[in-house]
Amino acid sequence: xxxxxxxSSRLGFVLAAAGSxxxxxxxxxxxxxxxxxxxxxxVLVYLAAVALVGIxxxxxxxxxxxxxxxxxxxxxxxxxGRAWAGVGWLGVGASFVILSYYSVVAGWTLAYAARAxxxxxxxxxxxAISTLFDAFLADPTRQLFWHACFMALVIAIVVGGVAKxxxxxxxxxxxxxxxxLLVLFVVALxxxxxxxxxRFMFHADFHKLTPKAWLEALGHSFFTLxxxxxxxxxxxxxxxxxxxxxxxxxxxxxxDALMALVAGLVIFPICFTFGLQPAAGPGLIFxxxxxxxxxxxxxxLFALLFFLLLAFAALTSAISLLEVAVAYFVDERGWPRPRAxxxxxxxxxxxxxxxxxxxxxxxxVHLYPGMTxxxxxxxxxxxxxxxxxxxxxxxVAGWRLARPVALEEFRDPRLFPxxxxxxxxxxxxxxxxxxLFKMGVVG
Ligand code: PHE
Numbered sequence: 001x002x003x004x005x006x007x008s009s010r011l012g013f014v015l016a017a018a019g020s021x022x023x024x025x026x027x028x029x030x031x032x033x034x035x036x037x038x039x040x041x042x043v044l045v046y047l048a049a050v051a052l053v054g055i056x057x058x059x060x061x062x063x064x065x066x067x068x069x070x071x072x073x074x075x076x077x078x079x080x081g082r083a084w085a086g087v088g089w090l091g092v093g094a095s096f097v098i099l100s101y102y103s104v105v106a107g108w109t110l111a112y113a114a115r116a117x118x119x120x121x122x123x124x125x126x127x128a129i130s131t132l133f134d135a136f137l138a139d140p141t142r143q144l145f146w147h148a149c150f151m152a153l154v155i156a157i158v159v160g161g162v163a164k165x166x167x168x169x170x171x172x173x174x175x176x177x178x179x180x181l182l183v184l185f186v187v188a189l190x191x192x193x194x195x196x197x198x199r200f201m202f203h204a205d206f207h208k209l210t211p212k213a214w215l216e217a218l219g220h221s222f223f224t225l226x227x228x229x230x231x232x233x234x235x236x237x238x239x240x241x242x243x244x245x246x247x248x249x250x251x252x253x254x255x256d257a258l259m260a261l262v263a264g265l266v267i268f269p270i271c272f273t274f275g276l277q278p279a280a281g282p283g284l285i286f287x288x289x290x291x292x293x294x295x296x297x298x299x300x301l302f303a304l305l306f307f308l309l310l311a312f313a314a315l316t317s318a319i320s321l322l323e324v325a326v327a328y329f330v331d332e333r334g335w336p337r338p339r340a341x342x343x344x345x346x347x348x349x350x351x352x353x354x355x356x357x358x359x360x361x362x363x364x365v366h367l368y369p370g371m372t373x374x375x376x377x378x379x380x381x382x383x384x385x386x387x388x389x390x391x392x393x394x395x396v397a398g399w400r401l402a403r404p405v406a407l408e409e410f411r412d413p414r415l416f417p418x419x420x421x422x423x424x425x426x427x428x429x430x431x432x433x434x435x436l437f438k439m440g441v442v443g
Contacts, residue, residue, distance in 0.1 A: 004069060005162040006238045012167040014248055014255075017062075017226075017235050019170040019316030021256040022177070024105055025224040027310050028285055030260040031267040033216060035278035038208030039200045043261070045214055049221035050257055053430045056422035057227050057390050058249045060397035063409050065236030066245070067401075071327035072230030075237060080396035087392030088328075091230030094385040095324035096344075098229070100352035101377045102321065103154070106314035107146030107356070108286065109307050111136065116303035121294045129290045133283070137359035147356045148349060154318045155345035158326055159338055162238045166319055173312045180309040181259065184266045187302060193272030200268050200278060201261070215437040218430055223382050224256055228390035231320040234327045244411040246419070266306075285310070322348065383438040391431040398424035 007013040034042055068075035073088030080087070115121065121129065136142060157169045188194060222228050239245075267289065271278045274292040278284075285306075293303035322345055329340035354362055358373035368376045397406065398420065410416045 004238070006240065007167055008163045010240075010243045010248065012163070012171065013235065013239050013243065014251055015174045016166050016170040016316075016320070017232060017248070017252045018255045019174050020226045020231050020235065020320035021224060021252055021317075022174075022259045023224075023226075023313045023317030024102065024109075024310065025220070025317075026256065026260040027263040027313055028105070030220065030224065031264045031278075032280065032284040033220060034201065034264055035268075035280065035284065037210075037213040037216060038205060039278075040202050040204035041206045041209045042213050042217060043201060043264075044204055045209065046217040046220060047257060049218045049430075050225065050253055052422065053218060053427050054221040054225045054227065055249055055253050056419055056427050057222075057394055058225055058232055058253060059246055059419055060393050060423050060427075061227060061230070061232035062236030062239065062245055062249060063406065064393065064397060064401070065230075065233035066239050066241065066409065067405070069237050071237070071331040072233050072324060073328055074331050075230075075233055076392070076396060080392075080400045084392065084396050084400065087389055087396070088230060090385060090389050090392070091228070091233070092325055092328045094229040094381055094389060095231070095321045096348055096351060097377055097385065098381045099154075099318055099321040099325075099348045101355040101374050102314065102318055103150045103348070103352050104143065104147050104355045104374060106150045106311065106318060107143070107148075108136070109310040109314055110149055111142065111146045112286065112290070113304060113307035113311055116293070116300055116307055119300045121290045121303055122300055124290070124294045126288075126291045129294065130283075130287050132290075133286050140357050140360045143356040143359065144353065147352050150314070150318070151345055151349040151352070153315060154322050155341055157315070157319050158322045158345070159341040161337060166323065169319070170316055173316050177309055177312045177316075178259075180305045180312075181262055181266065184302065184306060184309070185262055188266045188269040191269050191273040193269040193274070196272035197265060197267075197269030200272070201264050211437070215434055219382065219387065219434050219438075222386050222390055222434075224260065225253060226317065226320060228386035228388070228393065230324050230389070233393070234324050235320065237327070245409055246411065246415055384435070387431050387434045387438070391428055391435075394423050394427040394431065398428070 064075050064079050068078040070078060072091040073085050076088035077085040157165050159165060160168065188197065226232055268278055270289060270292045274295060276288040276291060280288050289306065290303060293299040296302060325344040326337065326340040329335040329344060330337055355374040355377060362373055368379060371379065403420065407413060407416050
């Protein structure tokens, strides 16, 4: 057996894991759900969910991966016992499902970056921009083209391996992403809507905190930290035992939350400056922000930066999704990495075709009533696959892994009891609540 590939440094791991966490969830989903659920109070609950549930599960995933040094299926079997391999299977399955449609949205960000680069939004009004987006969604050729471009990029990075592929690219893309976000943040701060944007984000109106908002915040803390499907577990399996696990997890989670907050503080001031609706929903960034860019001084440049930011964020998350599938075929089936990467990347491209066409040719195909295939897959994955996977991971780390063995992985033993309490009780209860809520039993 060749030696297992691993991160070349702690920084490499932290950047890659943060790259996985920081994605469309931060820049696209977080601002729009914050908009829908009324701002400040929702943000508070989301931060609490990250701290109390997200971080403990993040630690559990990295810990299980690092102990087993295997893909999610092998790791759950090794640490939890045979019966728990199913949780790993669920994770590998979820990676196929999520990446297949994630790549479609990521393709949109590439397409919009290309359009911005050619000044394609200048002079358009809100109606024209809305029509543009709808026409783009309904065009099968362009949907497939950008989906293919994005998957080709993901494959090209993952085929290089952990240190020479994932780590190297995260070291370039993550600083670029932070730099772009900061430039846009300065622009937003200087805009007339800045004060209103900040107020919207930080003014906590607890009347708006419905039970649905609570649980939505909890669910989002999962998606945004890439939890519940073995992405962080796989990244942990390439991590040196010398790295302080808890500290790294906290750094990753804080980085992720900060980027979500700053993304909101870019988007809301722009909305208020141009009189756009912060509660516009999923179309917020594709349908409303280009309206602002079209009217803004230097708008084409900012539009280009913004959609590049999204594309980079999506790319560093997508490579962690493909890596889960690749790790499975390399570790469990003994495939060489190039074969696993090209093969599974190709399969995921094919699986994504129905999602890419679900706005045109397959618009009549529904899994859930009234939802496109694309939305159905997102619902299936984030509402069921991730929370169920997260529950399995919490149970294995909290109840199947012997306490002294888990304790060994902690640099500072004083913090261990808090984690153990959270992973045994708090996280499972929270996840079961999410599931019951999603199934309509509560809320
Ligand atoms: N965390 C990513 C985001 O916020 C999504 C993701 C989920 C990535 C699960 C990997 C695994 O966009």
